[in-house]
Amino acid sequence: MGREFLDIFETWAQSYDSSVYGHDEQYRDVFDGYETILNTVVEKSGDVVLEFGVGTGNLTKKLIEAKKTVYGIEPSAPMRELAKEKLPNVSIEDGDFLQFPLPNEPIDTIVSTYAFHHLTDAEKEEAIGKYSALLRKGGKIVFADTAFIDREAHEAMIAEAKQKGFVDLAEDLQREYYTTIPALEHMFTMHGFTVTFTPMNRFVWLMEAVKQ
Numbered sequence: 001m002g003r004e005f006l007d008i009f010e011t012w013a014q015s016y017d018s019s020v021y022g023h024d025e026q027y028r029d030v031f032d033g034y035e036t037i038l039n040t041v042v043e044k045s046g047d048v049v050l051e052f053g054v055g056t057g058n059l060t061k062k063l064i065e066a067k068k069t070v071y072g073i074e075p076s077a078p079m080r081e082l083a084k085e086k087l088p089n090v091s092i093e094d095g096d097f098l099q100f101p102l103p104n105e106p107i108d109t110i111v112s113t114y115a116f117h118h119l120t121d122a123e124k125e126e127a128i129g130k131y132s133a134l135l136r137k138g139g140k141i142v143f144a145d146t147a148f149i150d151r152e153a154h155e156a157m158i159a160e161a162k163q164k165g166f167v168d169l170a171e172d173l174q175r176e177y178y179t180t181i182p183a184l185e186h187m188f189t190m191h192g193f194t195v196t197f198t199p200m201n202r203f204v205w206l207m208e209a210v211k212q
């Protein structure tokens, strides 16, 4: 569920890695510190990891290099194919944040980068509820994604993108379901997590939620 933006990745898949490494001016600030963001998610992850929205497999590759067992979930066929080319021996299945094949061993961490905003807030809350049921005490959700301190900050970023002539970025910020830190905090705490938020660049926050 929350698959309504997949057509974007049909066309973006081939040039996605070029965007994340700063070659797309409009998205340069969004992907600023991309390597550090992925490395931080890896550092905070346990040994058995379920990853949503693997994309071209950049985080997956780092998790594997850190000797973790990874179960990857990716709904876009072109993205999945690119990830499988990079990581032929890793499990990367069709699925999404809400409907996915369950790994056949207990997982200790659920990770995702640059993807949770594809769900509406109601779907985000439903997903966090599912993950709470999957994780044991001490299990973690470690997500990095664009979010805003409040709605005014979101509106200001849209205005800034328009002012710079960043039409694609402005459209993206209005089309997808970017939420606020207080809304995310509420979703995590109501499902039994303690959560911390750390800003990673002007757009992206690292969220580390621990099941109590």
Ligand SMILES: C[S@@+](CC[C@H](N)C(=O)[O-])C[C@H]1O[C@@H](n2cnc3c(N)ncnc32)[C@H](O)[C@@H]1O
Binding pocket: 001, 002, 003, 004, 005, 006, 009, 020, 052, 053, 054, 055, 056, 057, 058, 059, 073, 074, 075, 076, 079, 095, 096, 097, 098, 112, 113, 114, 115, 118, 119
């Ligand atoms: C911006 S890319 C991020 C890829 C990768 N995680 C990274 O950090 O580079 C977003 C990814 O989320 C995937 N996606 C879109 N909707 C999704 C959903 N409902 N559930 C899981 N993944 C989704 C897209 O297909 C795409 O691969």
